[in-house]
Amino acid sequence: MPVVEIPTEKWKGKIREVTLGGGGRKTVVVGGETTLPFLHFEGEMPNRPVIAIEIQDCEPDWTGRLVSAWGDAVKDPASWAKAAAAAGADVIALSLESAHPDNQNTGAKEAEASVKKVLDAVDLPLMVFGPYVAEKDNEVLVAAADAARGTVVALGSCEEKNFRTIVAACLASGHVAIAKTPIEINLAKQLNILITDMGLPADRILMDPTTGALGYGLEYTYSVMERLRMAGLQGDGMTGLPIMVTPGEEAWRQKEAKAADGVPEAWGKIEDRAIIWEAMTATSLLLAGADVLVMRHPKAIELVRATVDKWMAK
Amino acid sequence: MALTGLDIYKLLPKTNCKQCGQPTCLAFAMKLSQKQAELAACPHVSDQAKQALEAASRPPIRLVTVGVGDGRKIEVGNETVMCRHEKTFFHEPGYVVRIKDTAGDDEIAQTAAAIAAYGVERVGMDLRVSGVAVENASKNTAAFLKAVDLVKAAGDLSLVLMSADPAVMEAALAKSASSKPLIYAATKDNAAQMAALALKFKCPVAVCAEGLEAATALAEEVNKAGVEDIVLDPGTRGFADSLVTLTQLRRLALKKNFRPAGYPIITFPGEQASSPEEETLLAGQQVAKYAGIVVLERFDPSTIYPLLTLRQNIYTDPQKPIQMQPGIYTIGEPGTSSPVYVTTNFSLTYFSVAGEVEGSGLPSWLLVTDSEGLSVLTAWAAGKFDAEKIAKSAKTSGIADKVSHRKIIIPGHVATLRGELEDELSDWQIMVGPREAVDIPSFIKRTWN
Numbered sequence: 001m002p003v004v005e006i007p008t009e010k011w012k013g014k015i016r017e018v019t020l021g022g023g024g025r026k027t028v029v030v031g032g033e034t035t036l037p038f039l040h041f042e043g044e045m046p047n048r049p050v051i052a053i054e055i056q057d058c059e060p061d062w063t064g065r066l067v068s069a070w071g072d073a074v075k076d077p078a079s080w081a082k083a084a085a086a087a088g089a090d091v092i093a094l095s096l097e098s099a100h101p102d103n104q105n106t107g108a109k110e111a112e113a114s115v116k117k118v119l120d121a122v123d124l125p126l127m128v129f130g131p132y133v134a135e136k137d138n139e140v141l142v143a144a145a146d147a148a149r150g151t152v153v154a155l156g157s158c159e160e161k162n163f164r165t166i167v168a169a170c171l172a173s174g175h176v177a178i179a180k181t182p183i184e185i186n187l188a189k190q191l192n193i194l195i196t197d198m199g200l201p202a203d204r205i206l207m208d209p210t211t212g213a214l215g216y217g218l219e220y221t222y223s224v225m226e227r228l229r230m231a232g233l234q235g236d237g238m239t240g241l242p243i244m245v246t247p248g249e250e251a252w253r254q255k256e257a258k259a260a261d262g263v264p265e266a267w268g269k270i271e272d273r274a275i276i277w278e279a280m281t282a283t284s285l286l287l288a289g290a291d292v293l294v295m296r297h298p299k300a301i302e303l304v305r306a307t308v309d310k311w312m313a314k
Numbered sequence: 315m316a317l318t319g320l321d322i323y324k325l326l327p328k329t330n331c332k333q334c335g336q337p338t339c340l341a342f343a344m345k346l347s348q349k350q351a352e353l354a355a356c357p358h359v360s361d362q363a364k365q366a367l368e369a370a371s372r373p374p375i376r377l378v379t380v381g382v383g384d385g386r387k388i389e390v391g392n393e394t395v396m397c398r399h400e401k402t403f404f405h406e407p408g409y410v411v412r413i414k415d416t417a418g419d420d421e422i423a424q425t426a427a428a429i430a431a432y433g434v435e436r437v438g439m440d441l442r443v444s445g446v447a448v449e450n451a452s453k454n455t456a457a458f459l460k461a462v463d464l465v466k467a468a469g470d471l472s473l474v475l476m477s478a479d480p481a482v483m484e485a486a487l488a489k490s491a492s493s494k495p496l497i498y499a500a501t502k503d504n505a506a507q508m509a510a511l512a513l514k515f516k517c518p519v520a521v522c523a524e525g526l527e528a529a530t531a532l533a534e535e536v537n538k539a540g541v542e543d544i545v546l547d548p549g550t551r552g553f554a555d556s557l558v559t560l561t562q563l564r565r566l567a568l569k570k571n572f573r574p575a576g577y578p579i580i581t582f583p584g585e586q587a588s589s590p591e592e593e594t595l596l597a598g599q600q601v602a603k604y605a606g607i608v609v610l611e612r613f614d615p616s617t618i619y620p621l622l623t624l625r626q627n628i629y630t631d632p633q634k635p636i637q638m639q640p641g642i643y644t645i646g647e648p649g650t651s652s653p654v655y656v657t658t659n660f661s662l663t664y665f666s667v668a669g670e671v672e673g674s675g676l677p678s679w680l681l682v683t684d685s686e687g688l689s690v691l692t693a694w695a696a697g698k699f700d701a702e703k704i705a706k707s708a709k710t711s712g713i714a715d716k717v718s719h720r721k722i723i724i725p726g727h728v729a730t731l732r733g734e735l736e737d738e739l740s741d742w743q744i745m746v747g748p749r750e751a752v753d754i755p756s757f758i759k760r761t762w763n
């Protein structure tokens with residue numbers, strides 16, 4: 001048989017490693033790749049992609065099928081965090097939803113209490129998200145940063161319009177910033193530059209390039225991630241950072257994951273379809289370079305974990 | 315791989331005789347490289363040079379067609395990039411479902427009929443399953459032929475014929491060659507006979523061998539026997555091995571112009587999967603990473619529909635979003651008192667809204683503005699869906715002549731445009747709809763009378 005010479009890519013760059021946790025808690029390291037996802041024959045993928053399970057500090061307004069998958073645990077962030085740990089979370093992603101002005105409009109004090117509760121309940125590393133309203137994010141994330149002093153948590157989201165306060169909190173308390181940009185490689189790079197200019201080292205940034213769900217913009221996220229990852233591997237230090245995406249939130253917003261009735265029969269059974277919607281959004285994004293997945297449904301999480309096991313087995 | 319002008323020049327006679335109409339061989343070579351001249355214009359070019367130039371102008375991955383049915387045949391190959399953002403992926407992989415000839419006549423007929431009948435509309439496109447792979451699991455010729463007949467009777471499904479026995483294959487081809495089935499498969503034990511069948515019946519053939527080297531070697535052997543339409547099965551059945559092998563094959567074809575790797579690839583994601591979900595996720599990987607034909611073990615709408623959606627996403631041209639002609643669209647047969655909704659001309663947006671408006675049961679007008687194919691929030695953020703644009707299309711579309719009321723419903727996501735719109739469209743009342751289209755039916759029930 002003729003010997004076929006397999007072309008390999010000689011990347012000169014390496015994706016930075018970002019560490020979460022520590023200070024008496026479990027640590028998780030993400031990034032560190034010197035190749036495209038799971039191509040172990042031409043480079044290293046020293047850390048497996050991790051799954052952060054999303055929990056909220058108040059009962060979620062999620063679709064019934066998703067809420068019931070967690071049972072009574074959703075009533076309290078500590079018990080939800082424990083349930084998430086039992087479901088195999090590598091990281092807990094706490095959303096401070098109650099701070100949303102349309103929700104309970106809670107503030108710094110409640111945020112601090114929720115973060116402490118979750119930290120006490122589990123020994124996993126933490127990510128904390130604000131309600132995605134700039135002024136509120138600033139308020140509750142600064143409080144969260146302070147409450148989590150001593151361990152490294154990831155705080156999100158920093159956007160171009162409000163990154164300063166959150167990055168300052170990361171600097172003061174030793175945390176990691178989640179830098180969110182709307183599906184555009186240059187904007188992602190630019191925000192990383194602005195953040196590092198404030199003095200936060202690049203290995204304390206996770207990039208969130210904005211997630212589109214399967215059928216709802218997935219292809220845009222997918223391609224922007226491939227481009228970011230390739231630019232990083234080519235040696236661009238300001239794009240070569242680990243990537244975080246939110247397939248759980250995006251997939252479960254879509255009708256395909258929510259509607260049982262009044263949809264075409266050709267969509268099939270909602271129970272199966274909804275799980276696949278989240279899982280396939282996640283696995284597709286892993287193929288494009290995701291390092292951290294923020295997910296929601298235990299069954300989808302189990303499927304994605306099993307898939308990552310298979311990709312990581314050499 | 316395209317040759318440069320200089321590469322071509324090296325293959326020409328270099329006599330500058332001008333018979334091609336160009337002053338020099340080099341000038342002719344430059345014209346050739348820019349595809350502004352035909353090689354035939356030079357009467358002196360050697361056969362050897364001709365072959366080299368033809369080989370270089372062939373696409374690096376051959377386009378192979380399976381089946382004949384309109385909208386159902388599988389045309390795969392001829393891809394030119396590793397990543398979709400580099401240009402686009404051109405030829406969507408076909409999904410086929412495996413049916414064994416041991417399944418029993420009724421089940422075979424029913425499954426085939428269900429596959430033939432299946433269709434789902436997404437973003438204005440009609441998505442279908444391409445066909446069926448009939449497997450000769452019984453090892454019995456009559457049972458195989460019966461199964462093929464049953465599947466053919468179900469409609470214009472594309473066929474993959476699966477048997478390792480050339481005699482069985484020949485009998486099946488004798489009945490079905492006109493529908494251009496894929497012969498699956500030539501192996502190291504039967505390659506010569508299967509290649510002969512492919513030539514005799516003018517059908518494409520898959521080569522199946524364990525691993526990249528064995529599969530490409532076998533493809534070369536079958537090609538030397540005169541077969542051009544080849545599909546590769548490198549035997550990989552898992553996530554990691556399939557990702558690596560299919561990536562390597564694509565690279566060999568595109569970057570090394572390695573001919574034996576320059577064929578579309580067939581995969582079997584369910585063969586070793588432990589659950590339908592695992593099969594579906596692996597099939598999804600293979601759609602994103604380089605499969606041409608994906609053979610599924612089961613037909614179930616709840617897994618097929620996500621796969622069809624993923625394929626549509628991955629194969630959309632990144633340069634141009636799927637978009638609608640701006641203008642007035644009707645849902646049902648609206649009259650002068652029907653609601654008017656405004657949205658953008660991104661197809662995904664339009665169809666999400668149109669579906670829900672239809673679901674509301676109230677015939678309606680949809681005013682689709684020109685937002686250059688962007689979704690509501692994207693267009694708003696990019697300044698392509700603002701009060702001025704909306705007002706302009708309300709004024710120029712002629713909607714005012716179609717309704718007697720003066721109410722217009724805008725997407726909830728752009729509620730902030732209300733004030734400005736009230737200024738721009740002073741004789742209209744601006745109603746802010748819900749954020750998500752799903753909530754349109756309950757919204758309109760509440761607010762429209």
Ligand code: B12
Binds near residue numbers: 182184662666752
């Ligand atoms: C895919 C995407 C893109 C794609 C474009 C896709 C396209 N063809 O539109 C790309 C990558 C090109 C892109 C670019 C940009 N994007 Co963009 N993008 C998205 C993304 C991921 C999904 C959008 C989508 O397709 N949604 C699905 C469609 C169907 O939703 P929709 O049109 O809103 O329709 C729904 C509702 O509005 C409702 N609806 C629609 N019409 C109507 C009508 C009525 C009457 C009613 C009642 C309801 C209704 O029904 C639909 C279903 O519920 C979102 C984030 C997200 N996850 O949602 C960001 C997002 C929309 N983008 C955003 C931005 C800022 C941009 C850019 C400006 C970034 C930049 N500076 O470059 C550019 C602008 C583009 C340009 N300059 O050309 C922001 C907008 C922020 C904001 N709130 O203003 C978002 C929200 C991301 C974010 N969180 O920052 N984007």
Ligand code: SF4
Binds near residue numbers: 335339358359
């Ligand atoms: S006809 Fe052929 S040999 Fe003569 S100048 Fe043209 S390319 Fe050269």
